[in-house]
Amino acid sequence: MNEQIRGLEDLKCLAGARQADTAVAFDLQQRREQAAAGVPANEQGAGVAAQIALARRESPAKGSRLLGLAKTLPGMPHTFAAFRSGLLNEWRVTLVVKETICLSPEDRAGVDEELAADTGALDGMGDKAVIAAVRAAAYRRDPASVAKRAARAVGERCVSLRPAPDTMAYLTALLPVAQGVAAYAALAKDADDTARLAGDDRSRGQVMADTLVERVTGTPGGINGVEIQLVMTDRTLLQADAEPARLPGYGTIPAAWARELTLTNPPTTRTPATASDAGPGHAGPDETVSDARVSAADPEEHTGLETQELNLWVRRLYTAPGTNELVAMDSKARIFPAGLKRFLQIRDDTCRTPYCDAPIRHHDHITAWHNGGPTTAVNGQGLCEACNHTKETRGWTAKPVPGPRHTVTTTTPTGHTYHSTAPPLPGAPVRGAPVHNQAVRPFSGTPPILGACHPLRS
Numbered sequence: 001m002n003e004q005i006r007g008l009e010d011l012k013c014l015a016g017a018r019q020a021d022t023a024v025a026f027d028l029q030q031r032r033e034q035a036a037a038g039v040p041a042n043e044q045g046a047g048v049a050a051q052i053a054l055a056r057r058e059s060p061a062k063g064s065r066l067l068g069l070a071k072t073l074p075g076m077p078h079t080f081a082a083f084r085s086g087l088l089n090e091w092r093v094t095l096v097v098k099e100t101i102c103l104s105p106e107d108r109a110g111v112d113e114e115l116a117a118d119t120g121a122l123d124g125m126g127d128k129a130v131i132a133a134v135r136a137a138a139y140r141r142d143p144a145s146v147a148k149r150a151a152r153a154v155g156e157r158c159v160s161l162r163p164a165p166d167t168m169a170y171l172t173a174l175l176p177v178a179q180g181v182a183a184y185a186a187l188a189k190d191a192d193d194t195a196r197l198a199g200d201d202r203s204r205g206q207v208m209a210d211t212l213v214e215r216v217t218g219t220p221g222g223i224n225g226v227e228i229q230l231v232m233t234d235r236t237l238l239q240a241d242a243e244p245a246r247l248p249g250y251g252t253i254p255a256a257w258a259r260e261l262t263l264t265n266p267p268t269t270r271t272p273a274t275a276s277d278a279g280p281g282h283a284g285p286d287e288t289v290s291d292a293r294v295s296a297a298d299p300e301e302h303t304g305l306e307t308q309e310l311n312l313w314v315r316r317l318y319t320a321p322g323t324n325e326l327v328a329m330d331s332k333a334r335i336f337p338a339g340l341k342r343f344l345q346i347r348d349d350t351c352r353t354p355y356c357d358a359p360i361r362h363h364d365h366i367t368a369w370h371n372g373g374p375t376t377a378v379n380g381q382g383l384c385e386a387c388n389h390t391k392e393t394r395g396w397t398a399k400p401v402p403g404p405r406h407t408v409t410t411t412t413p414t415g416h417t418y419h420s421t422a423p424p425l426p427g428a429p430v431r432g433a434p435v436h437n438q439a440v441r442p443f444s445g446t447p448p449i450l451g452a453c454h455p456l457r458s
């Protein structure tokens with residue numbers, strides 16, 4: 001049994017090494033074809049990593065890294081051999097390449113040689129040991145590249161959010177070391193000052209977390225001044241139904257939690273909207289988007305009227321009977337109006353390219369406007385910047401296809417077709433799921449969706 005597990009592990013490594021060989025060959029072939037079609041030299045190679053990503057069921061960002069790895073490995077023959085033999089798996093090979101990527105090809109080959117000469121250097125090493133060994137060899141060869149590398153790393157500073165268990169989230173910042181240490185020290189100092197105040201029973205960690213939120217949102221004790229959109233059925237909001245809600249940018253959250261956030265964090269000011277929610281050119285039936293009580297999130301929709309009496313912003317988006325798809329909205333304009341953009345944002349949640357879950361940055365005409373593609377919800381999709389760019393590359397086509405949920409078919413230059421279906425909305429029927437509040441369910445098969453936008457500006 002143990003031999004079998006090891007044998008399969010070796011096979012995975014060998015398959016990974018073969019994929020790397022094939023990726024390099026595919027890159028060459030695509031570049032040749034692009035050159036023959038008259039694509040300028042500096043644009044050749046576009047879309048190759050995205051195709052590798054789709055074939056490997058990985059995100060476009062990962063596809064890029066994998067192609068980079070594949071193209072670097074031939075210059076590191078010993079590392080490549082260790083990959084083929086199973087001594088280094090794909091992840092550890094990635095670490096080796098990552099640590100040497102700032103070196104010249106000659107120095108990289110030298111590091112490769114040095115590691116191989118140290119017999120057993122790569123055998124039995126954990127991730128950290130591999131990084132340490134490669135770094136030491138790299139620093140010895142080219143100390144200047146350390147400085148270069150640091151300069152490159154600063155450019156990668158960023159903030160990201162990912163779900164943690166139990167409706168918690170990791171808010172992570174990748175920072176230059178001085179800023180990271182300074183930010184942490186400032187939070188720690190605050191927590192220590194607060195600890196001296198009588199009556200605060202929060203732990204140091206809790207105070208630091210609360211202070212971080214207060215400083216970033218600029219609101220003591222809350223999250224005012226920022227819009228949080230919640231997507232849920234009205235039964236979840238008003239009838240204590242258990243159907244989970246969706247928090248765009250985060251994911252699925254329990255119904256009770258969604259209700260509590262909605263009802264206990266009222267915005268300090270609200271502005272009822274009178275403009276049609278879909279913006280100019282809205283041609284959908286009136287009940288597609290109705291302002292239940294109050295609705296407005298974008299400044300252009302404001303009437304200037306402010307009131308203190310309402311404590312909840314609710315935007316109703318009805319689903320089509322029988323399909324649970326948000327009802328389509330149209331616009332005659334080329335640019336997606338604000339309401340339709342928000343609609344796509346809620347429906348798609350993240351970039352629609354398969355396996356890519358980057359945030360939506362572009363509201364894209366699936367069939368391009370200049371090819372007669374209308375500005376509609378059906379012909380619209382949310383894409384990240386990189387994927388929108390790839391979609392415009394020669395040989396890529398996309399079209400919406402009819403289905404129970406909004407679906408886009410993308411065909412790559414090699415003629416391979418991939419489908420992207422919008423994520424299920426709260427309230428969509430799930431086979432085998434328990435049904436709650438059957439008796440009070442007022443809608444049969446067409447549950448409306450509520451986008452509760454709150455709290456808003458203070």
Ligand SMILES: [Zn+2]
Nearest residue numbers: 351356384387
């Ligand atoms: Zn994307």
